[in-house]
Amino acid sequence: MLIDSHCHLQDRKFKDDMGDAIARAAEAGVTAMITIGYDMASSRRAIEIADARDSVYATVGVHPHDAKTLTTKDGDELARLAESPKVVAIGEIGLDFFRDLSPREDQYLAFREQLAIARAVKLPVVIHSRNADEEVYEVLAEHAEELGASEDRLIGVMHCYPGDLSLALRYIRLGFAISIAGPVTYAKSNVTRAVAGAVPLTSMTVETDAPYLPPQRIRGQRNEPAQVRAVAEFVAQLRGTPYETVAEETAKTASRLFGLTADVAERAGGTR
């Protein structure tokens, strides 16, 4: 088992060879991949792809970059799309104060509105956070209880986790998983390596964010879900743990987070 908890197969960089990329992922041992929505069009497309491929699941949401475009009508549509059987989370949502492509006020509004949708449809959230460590934490801490955080229920995942270990442990206490991506393999990633080496595997997922964030060995090229293996191998090496253990345990975390086993089968059977 190996799960890419965050990729964007609907990106135009996969326009010509998405099927091949999915086949290469399967060859690399990837058993499931989550293709993440970032605006309305990419959310709809994520569902189309997931509906056509057994190993692909979808999320729907509007990225902080596009927060200023989110209308009330979009919010209604997201809630409707979220009922689709292969939609496993709301996201990616959050705050990005690095690029500030939407005004911060709009980012907060879109973030909170989509957290409310997640609560209403009872799905976990996929969080994008950049240069906004404490601000994102504060918003999520406000919403953790209503999102249903409990001893054994994960309520979301910090995608390509950008912070340090002490913040990671605070997120874990809140009910979040920490997702490790390709940059952990870069030479200057000491902070991320400390996180990847210490966070319990029961709270860790691995991801590619393909077509972005290629691991060191293919840096400069398009990334793809098969490369999640390179991330898991690197984490295994860091921890001095067998690769199989990291692959299996992070896949279990992703399955629990996104409800990829009985839950999805049940929903596909039409219980919601």
Ligand SMILES: [Zn+2]
């Ligand atoms: Zn992403």
